[in-house]
Amino acid sequence: MAEAVTTTSLTAEDRPLLIAERLGKNYGRITACREVSFELYPGEVLAIVGESGSGKSTLLQLLSGQLAPSAGRVSYRMRDGVMRDLAALGEAERRFLFRTDWGYVHQDPAMGLRMAVSAGANVGERLMAIGWNHYGRIRDTAATWLERVEIDLARIDDAPRTYSGGMRQRLQIARNLVTEPRLVFMDEPTGGLDVSVQARLLDLMRNLVSELNLAAIVVTHDLAVARLLSHRIMVMKGGLVIEQGLTDQVLDDPSEPYTQLLVSSILPA
Amino acid sequence: MNTPAYNFAYLDEQTKRMIRRAILKAIAIPGYQVPFASREMPMPYGWGTGGVQVTAAILGPSDVLKVIDQGSDDTTNAISIRKFFEKTAHVATTTRTQEATLIQTRHRIPEAQLHGGQILVYQVPIPEPLRYLEPRETETRRMHALAEYGLMHVKLYEDIARFGHIATSYAYPVRVNDRYVMDPSPTPKFDNPKMDHCPALQLFGAGREKRIYAIPPFTSVVSLDFEDHPFTRYRFDAPCALCAAEDSYLDEIVTDDRGGRMFVCSDTDYCESRQKLGHRGSERVAPHRGGAHG
Numbered sequence: 001m002a003e004a005v006t007t008t009s010l011t012a013e014d015r016p017l018l019i020a021e022r023l024g025k026n027y028g029r030i031t032a033c034r035e036v037s038f039e040l041y042p043g044e045v046l047a048i049v050g051e052s053g054s055g056k057s058t059l060l061q062l063l064s065g066q067l068a069p070s071a072g073r074v075s076y077r078m079r080d081g082v083m084r085d086l087a088a089l090g091e092a093e094r095r096f097l098f099r100t101d102w103g104y105v106h107q108d109p110a111m112g113l114r115m116a117v118s119a120g121a122n123v124g125e126r127l128m129a130i131g132w133n134h135y136g137r138i139r140d141t142a143a144t145w146l147e148r149v150e151i152d153l154a155r156i157d158d159a160p161r162t163y164s165g166g167m168r169q170r171l172q173i174a175r176n177l178v179t180e181p182r183l184v185f186m187d188e189p190t191g192g193l194d195v196s197v198q199a200r201l202l203d204l205m206r207n208l209v210s211e212l213n214l215a216a217i218v219v220t221h222d223l224a225v226a227r228l229l230s231h232r233i234m235v236m237k238g239g240l241v242i243e244q245g246l247t248d249q250v251l252d253d254p255s256e257p258y259t260q261l262l263v264s265s266i267l268p269a
Numbered sequence: 270m271n272t273p274a275y276n277f278a279y280l281d282e283q284t285k286r287m288i289r290r291a292i293l294k295a296i297a298i299p300g301y302q303v304p305f306a307s308r309e310m311p312m313p314y315g316w317g318t319g320g321v322q323v324t325a326a327i328l329g330p331s332d333v334l335k336v337i338d339q340g341s342d343d344t345t346n347a348i349s350i351r352k353f354f355e356k357t358a359h360v361a362t363t364t365r366t367q368e369a370t371l372i373q374t375r376h377r378i379p380e381a382q383l384h385g386g387q388i389l390v391y392q393v394p395i396p397e398p399l400r401y402l403e404p405r406e407t408e409t410r411r412m413h414a415l416a417e418y419g420l421m422h423v424k425l426y427e428d429i430a431r432f433g434h435i436a437t438s439y440a441y442p443v444r445v446n447d448r449y450v451m452d453p454s455p456t457p458k459f460d461n462p463k464m465d466h467c468p469a470l471q472l473f474g475a476g477r478e479k480r481i482y483a484i485p486p487f488t489s490v491v492s493l494d495f496e497d498h499p500f501t502r503y504r505f506d507a508p509c510a511l512c513a514a515e516d517s518y519l520d521e522i523v524t525d526d527r528g529g530r531m532f533v534c535s536d537t538d539y540c541e542s543r544q545k546l547g548h549r550g551s552e553r554v555a556p557h558r559g560g561a562h563g
Binding site (some may be wrong): 120128 | 419429
């Protein structure tokens with residue numbers, strides 16, 4: 001079946017989903033990032049790694065249209081197949097894109113969830129925002145997604161503030177994926193979780209990404225996360241991309257001294 | 270020294286002009302909350318400062334004013350505001366809905382059908398329907414601008430998830446003219462259908478929050494709901510104990526300390542006119558068909 005899909009949609013799969021061209025952002029005299037160019041293909045997971053202050057988060061905000069770049073541009077292939085410059089989209093279109101075709105997983109789930117509203121409504125909100133108007137169907141869909149992210153259905157009417165950190169993060173993922181986006185941005189998705197919870201979450205994300213053929217851009221400082229999730233990796237330092245390539249290649253055979261340092265600083269398990 | 274130290278209807282003409290401009294804008298964009306420079310009024314916030322300013326701005330010497338508080342003409346708030354305008358504008362006042370040209374109301378729409386030429390002025394405590402869901406004013410304004418109202422359904426979803434039905438019984442959100450979602454002030458949802466295609470002009474004034482909004486005559490006002498949980502009116506399942514009305518909104522009145530209670534029309538004018546026509550209720554306690562949920 002996978003083959004059938006590949007053959008019929010070969011052309012769509014062949015064209016990039018998102019293109020960054022010579023992106024740069026200055027905050028006054030400080031350069032947060034510059035000259036970042038890459039192409040992201042459907043179903044591809046790209047990890048952006050680097051130490052804090054290296055420009056990862058700024059880059060993620062530029063790519064997701066939350067910040068206007070000082071230089072360069074980001075284009076995205078809309079569902080109708082047309083490549084559009086993000087800066088040229090109206091605010092309404094950008095916000096619509098954000099809650100349908102894109103997902104954004106925050107490091108702190110409280111940023112991405114409504115903490116006082118039940119889990120079911122958190123997942124259902126995106127559906128209601130695109131015009132779903134049938135309570136039964138919204139609830140069923142929410143329940144399906146809670147099951148997919150391994151949240152006990154008995155907790156569907158509980159607010160996420162009663163959830164553990166790992167559950168909150170899984171709920172946030174469900175909330176983002178319910179509209180079947182094609183691209184998900186993740187900002188340190190496993191930050192602040194303990195190791196066993198991290199492992200479970202990574203496992204879950206890896207499965208979802210491959211099942212749904214999601215493209216994802218994952219910002220992380222944790223090379224283990226990058227190795228597990230991503231196909232490709234970009235190493236940033238001082239706002240510049242200093243090395244990029246296939247994840248295994250970069251992590252097993254880093255060419256830049258800084259990447260070598262990063263890789264060698266992982267504690268042996 | 271006999272001339273009063275204030276202008277007709279208390280507010281000075283420049284202030285009235287400013288409020289009228291806000292009202293005109295509100296009428297031009299039905300359901301849109303127009304900011305205005307709300308003034309300090311000789312009454313505390315929460316007592317209808319917004320409604321009073323709107324009334325003062327549009328009141329003319331030939332107007333006949335009616336003021337109601339929860340449907341009643343004779344409660345403190347209604348009497349004080351009526352007296353205030355009797356004193357400052359020397360306008361005629363009435364309790365009869367049909368005779369009034371201007372009706373200021375706190376949380377009820379009269380039972381009698383309003384007619385063209387009448388203006389209904391609502392006192393509004395919290396004009397923003399999205400307020401308790403989204404605390405940022407910048408964000409709610411943007412949501413209104415882009416007509417992003419998914420969040421409003423989240424509130425209704427929560428009701429059904431928790432209580433099995435839409436339990437919001439007042440301040441029930443409506444969509445005006447197929448565009449803006451609006452909080453119809455804390456009127457019981459029983460009154461929501463009366464707003465739809467109403468021949469009278471409806472103006473809403475929030476004094477503390479400094480917002481004016483409006484529903485022009487004959488504008489569509491639709492209560493939000495789900496396909497499988499449609500909007501329903503709510504009324505105690507009993508006839509009025511004084512006039513036997515079966516179609517009016519009822520107040521529950523506790524009559525003793527042993528659980529006795531009676532239900533009477535909240536609209537006193539409606540109830541009295543029915544009694545004059547000879548309708549008599551049981552004048553007794555007890556709803557005739559049991560439970561209070563309709």
